[in-house]
Amino acid sequence: xxxxxxxxxxxxxxxxxxxxxxxxxxxxxxxxxxxxxxxxxxxxxxxxxxxxxxxxxxxxxxxxxxxxxxx
Numbered sequence: 596x597x598x599x600x601x602x603x604x605x606x607x608x609x610x611x612x613x614x615x616x617x618x619x620x621x622x623x624x625x626x627x628x629x630x631x632x633x634x635x636x637x638x639x640x641x642x643x644x645x646x647x648x649x650x651x652x653x654x655x656x657x658x659x660x661x662x663x664x665x666x
Contacts, residue, residue: 596615596626599615599617599624599626604617604619604624605617605618607623610625613627613628613631614626614627614631615627625652629648632648632650633648635650636650
């Protein structure tokens, strides 16, 4: 996190321990522990697995928007 803060980015106070969010004007960079991200992705946290610990997220405004996003 120190790297991003050295760029002048401000960490959001929201979020649990081990989670950092930097608001970037309509976008956000969120950092969390590999084991926590793997758990959310229903994957193994091993660095030797196919799961590399990167996820792109789009927050839908409604349940109906999910279908539109996935099409």
